[in-house]
Amino acid sequence: MSAVTAERKRRTGFDRPRFLWALYTAMCLYLFVPILVVVIYSFNSSKSLQVFSGLSFRWYRTFWNDPDIKNSLVASFEVAAVTMVVATILGTLLAFGLVRARGRLGGSANILMLLPLITPEIVTAVGLLLLFGLVGTPLSLKTIMLGHITFSISYVTVIVRARLSLLNREVEEAAMDLGATELGALRLVTLPALYPAIAASALLVFVLSFDDFVTSVFTSGAGTSPLPVRIYSLLRVGVSPEINAVGTTMIAITLALALGLLPLTLWRRNTEPPAPTVPAPE
Amino acid sequence: MRRGLWSSFLVPPGLWLAAFYLAPLGLIVAASFGSVDFLGRVLYKWPFHGWDLSNYHTVLSSAYLPAFFRSLLFALLTTGLCLLIGYPVAYVIARYGGRVRHLLVVVLILPWFVDYLIRVYAWIVLLGDNGVVNGWLGDLGMHGDPPVQFLGTWFAVVGGLFYSYFPFMVLPIYAAVERMDSSLVEAGKDLYGTPWQTFRHVTFPATFQGVVAGVVLVFLPAAGDFANSEFLGSPDTAMIGNVINQTFNAGGYVPLGGTLTVCFMVGIAAFMVFYLRSAARASREGAM
Numbered sequence: 001m002s003a004v005t006a007e008r009k010r011r012t013g014f015d016r017p018r019f020l021w022a023l024y025t026a027m028c029l030y031l032f033v034p035i036l037v038v039v040i041y042s043f044n045s046s047k048s049l050q051v052f053s054g055l056s057f058r059w060y061r062t063f064w065n066d067p068d069i070k071n072s073l074v075a076s077f078e079v080a081a082v083t084m085v086v087a088t089i090l091g092t093l094l095a096f097g098l099v100r101a102r103g104r105l106g107g108s109a110n111i112l113m114l115l116p117l118i119t120p121e122i123v124t125a126v127g128l129l130l131l132f133g134l135v136g137t138p139l140s141l142k143t144i145m146l147g148h149i150t151f152s153i154s155y156v157t158v159i160v161r162a163r164l165s166l167l168n169r170e171v172e173e174a175a176m177d178l179g180a181t182e183l184g185a186l187r188l189v190t191l192p193a194l195y196p197a198i199a200a201s202a203l204l205v206f207v208l209s210f211d212d213f214v215t216s217v218f219t220s221g222a223g224t225s226p227l228p229v230r231i232y233s234l235l236r237v238g239v240s241p242e243i244n245a246v247g248t249t250m251i252a253i254t255l256a257l258a259l260g261l262l263p264l265t266l267w268r269r270n271t272e273p274p275a276p277t278v279p280a281p282e
Numbered sequence: 283m284r285r286g287l288w289s290s291f292l293v294p295p296g297l298w299l300a301a302f303y304l305a306p307l308g309l310i311v312a313a314s315f316g317s318v319d320f321l322g323r324v325l326y327k328w329p330f331h332g333w334d335l336s337n338y339h340t341v342l343s344s345a346y347l348p349a350f351f352r353s354l355l356f357a358l359l360t361t362g363l364c365l366l367i368g369y370p371v372a373y374v375i376a377r378y379g380g381r382v383r384h385l386l387v388v389v390l391i392l393p394w395f396v397d398y399l400i401r402v403y404a405w406i407v408l409l410g411d412n413g414v415v416n417g418w419l420g421d422l423g424m425h426g427d428p429p430v431q432f433l434g435t436w437f438a439v440v441g442g443l444f445y446s447y448f449p450f451m452v453l454p455i456y457a458a459v460e461r462m463d464s465s466l467v468e469a470g471k472d473l474y475g476t477p478w479q480t481f482r483h484v485t486f487p488a489t490f491q492g493v494v495a496g497v498v499l500v501f502l503p504a505a506g507d508f509a510n511s512e513f514l515g516s517p518d519t520a521m522i523g524n525v526i527n528q529t530f531n532a533g534g535y536v537p538l539g540g541t542l543t544v545c546f547m548v549g550i551a552a553f554m555v556f557y558l559r560s561a562a563r564a565s566r567e568g569a570m
Contacts, residue, residue: 050417120506127306
């Protein structure tokens with residue numbers, strides 16, 4: 001048996017993973033190298049991108065002494081925090097509605113939920129800009145938050161719904177048999193089981209909002225703008241080493257959040273109920 | 283009674299999406315048939331109510347067609363490249379990754395968490411005229427200023443798009459290969475299928491859902507992208523996103539921007555409908 005398998009393995013170069021692992025490694029390098037270069041050159045003491053003259057925090061000092069950029073960093077946190085809270089609540093409500101309400105309303109709500117996920121962001125951003133113009137709302141951080149919440153709801157719903165549809169309804173019914181009200185059972189039984197999914201989607205939304213650029217560019221006004229918008233206007237002027245320092249700071253923040261996501265997803269894996277077994281035909 | 287409770291959960295998010303997603307889409311359509319008053323405010327015109335097709339005539343005249351064509355071409359190239367490389371990578375992780383396969387995927391998508399503009403900017407640092415690579419090439423004795431002009435070309439734009447959206451191809455294919463019953467492949471081999479035949483008739487059809495999701499999730503944002511073309515390309519590589527962005531953020535004629543957006547949406551509508559139908563089918567099959 002094993003000899004046959006080995007023979008077959010040798011014969012089938014196509015399926016041989018060694019070449020494919022090389023491809024995987026090459027892709028990892030390709031994906032990481034540009035980012036590493038930005039990080040390395042953020043510590044360069046000279047302005048050049050071609051010569052690394054020595055280690056220095058010069059560009060971080062420039063960035064830290066630039067009140068505009070500091071305000072933008074604070075604004076980004078503000079927008080991301082508000083977006084996270086509101087979008088997580090709305091998205092979780094939508095997930096419950098989609099999983100548990102049956103009928104026509106659920107079907108159209110499902111399509112309404114999926115559409116923002118696949119609409120190119122520039123389209124929704126243009127629409128929001130027109131809406132705010134029509135209503136007469138001056139563009140500010142608040143309008144950016146409205147835009148971010150709108151595209152974030154669906155991400156929350158997709159993640160929470162996946163977990164919710166795996167939950168066993170009988171546990172909730174048992175709680176109600178023991179005297180819990182429907183909302184009580186939801187709070188005491190269902191929500192705790194959903195916390196990892198809700199927390200993961202909240203973190204993801206924070207990162208999405210913190211990094212968002214297209215919606216922010218279209219819905220930001222004359223005042224303080226979030227960091228990606230600030231970077232955009234810096235880039236239009238030209239490349240400056242200060243951007244390396246700003247970029248590295250953003251990388252540190254978002255990667256810390258992304259690493260926070262990791263244990264949540266792994267925890268979900270471990271608590272997943274076993275897949276329903278299908279009797280195998282002998 | 284109980285059904286009423288769960289349905290009521292749909293109301294707040296539903297109203298939110300109606301107000302901030304559907305209504306804006308309607309406004310784009312109305313603006314596309316409209317004009318502006320003497321103060322520059324947009325005058326919305328609803329279809330069939332005194333509408334005006336002049337914006338559409340302008341858009342479909344020659345000036346804007348190259349940008350549409352480039353968006354389509356660049357997005358298709360990006361999607362093809364992502365599929366060509368993303369499929370084998372996702373496949374090898376899902377089939378041969380063993381216990382660490384989730385970790386291997388996380389490593390691959392971790393760069394995606396880095397801010398989008400910083401990732402575009404990283405390529406300017408690396409490949410710009412005064413960038414890192416040109417510095418090396420100069421040290422190696424290549425002449426010219428710069429030794430090689432990487433940026434400002436169409437393949438820099440496609441490379442940037444590929445870099446931006448590659449994870450969107452890997453994730454759904456990875457999920458599909460992982461779900462696939464690997465004994466199917468064994469069966470194909472036992473039936474003396476060559477590796478290529480096994481792939482064509484067994485593996486690929488079994489993971490087709492993931493491929494569809496990946497293609498759509500890469501194609502749609504790539505077609506609407508503008509930062510890659512703006513910073514890695516040149517005016518000669520302008521995509522439709524660049525034109526729309528300039529119209530709205532550099533004081534262009536707003537109704538025309540609406541028309542451009544509508545034309546763009548019509549162009550990609552087939553992809554969106556395709557995805558929604560396949561997602562609806564998947565959720566029906568997945569339902570108990």
